[in-house]
Amino acid sequence: MKHLQDVEQTRIWLQIAKPDDFDINVITPYPGSKIYDDAVPSTKHKGYFWEYKGLYFNKPLYNKDNSYYKGKGGQSFVDSRTDELTSERIHELREEIQKCTK
Numbered sequence: 001m002k003h004l005q006d007v008e009q010t011r012i013w014l015q016i017a018k019p020d021d022f023d024i025n026v027i028t029p030y031p032g033s034k035i036y037d038d039a040v041p042s043t044k045h046k047g048y049f050w051e052y053k054g055l056y057f058n059k060p061l062y063n064k065d066n067s068y069y070k071g072k073g074g075q076s077f078v079d080s081r082t083d084e085l086t087s088e089r090i091h092e093l094r095e096e097i098q099k100c101t102k
Contacts, residue, residue, distance in 0.1 A: 026094060
């Protein structure tokens, strides 16, 4: 439950601090980053082929695959997960935090 607790602590901090502006990002490991380069092959979660310390993700070919921050028309995409949080749940939580703190 640690990852879910981290999300809740972030939400609470944002509600208390009331920053003028903020953005919640979901990690995307890129080539050259420790997470990307030190990831090991994984078959623990269907559809996620790489793992780094409990983060499961895919390594898209950034020069060939479409990848984007929030997508067309503000549609975001999450291509990572943890044991506790699916990519869909991470996306939902991100959207909830964005809405409830603005």
